[in-house]
């Protein structure tokens with residue numbers, strides 16, 4: 001089922017076209033990755049889909065509803081969540097408290113939750129599930145500021161899942177992780193997609209090949225290839241973009 005459908009998506013910064021007439025479709029159940037060399041427009045595309053940037057042209061539909069102009073903060077309520085970045089406010093909260101805050105923020109009856117013990121129990125149960133799923137239970141009482149890099153990134157993904165999204169947007173989820181941490185994160189991402197979809201933007205082409213069902217390749221703002229990993233690996237334009245001296249990946 002088509003969950004996200006973007007058509008003719010374009011973003012100009014002054015006279016510069018960072019995203020140029022991009023069509024992209026994400027189906028429920030898939031991990032869809034956007035890759036491309038430095039400056040290809042990946043982060044800009046991500047920000048358009050997340051609602052952080054206004055589009056210059058084009059349309060974005062989510063579950064059949066036009067969300068092109070929907071503000072970023074309203075998108076989680078529709079089922080679109082983006083990888084959280086733990087900011088100063090959350091540094092001194094423990095892993096448990098961070099997850100609790102994220103769950104409470106998107107709980108349907110936030111104010112009731114504060115008042116009612118029953119709802120609070122529901123939130124706590126959800127937090128416990130996330131702690132288990134993200135293998136963060138042993139660190140439940142550790143402040144976010146003291147976590148290892150890998151644990152912190154997994155906590156951020158866990159917080160993004162607190163709203164029970166149908167589409168999770170992740171920007172370089174394994175950036176800065178070592179091989180072991182990357183592997184753990186990749187299997188977590190793969191386990192997510194039974195009834196939801198993940199769209200990730202990534203620099204590192206190798207692990208994208210193992211995690212993705214579909215890959216879209218951008219170069220200079222435009223789509224140069226799209227397909228399953230095997231096809232993308234064999235694509236001449238992709239090889240040229242990555243190996244032809246224009247890229248660092």
Ligand SMILES: Nc1ncnc2c1ncn2[C@@H]1O[C@H](COP(=O)(O)OP(=O)(O)OP(=O)(O)O)[C@@H](O)[C@H]1O
Nearest residue numbers: 013016018036037038039040041042043044045203
């Ligand atoms: N706010 C902005 N104002 C002007 N130009 C911008 C802005 N944001 C991005 N750009 C330009 O748009 C192009 C695409 O940038 P973007 O960050 O989307 O690429 P990217 O594929 O994510 O690159 P990287 O892999 O290096 O993160 C770059 O040339 C960049 O300089």
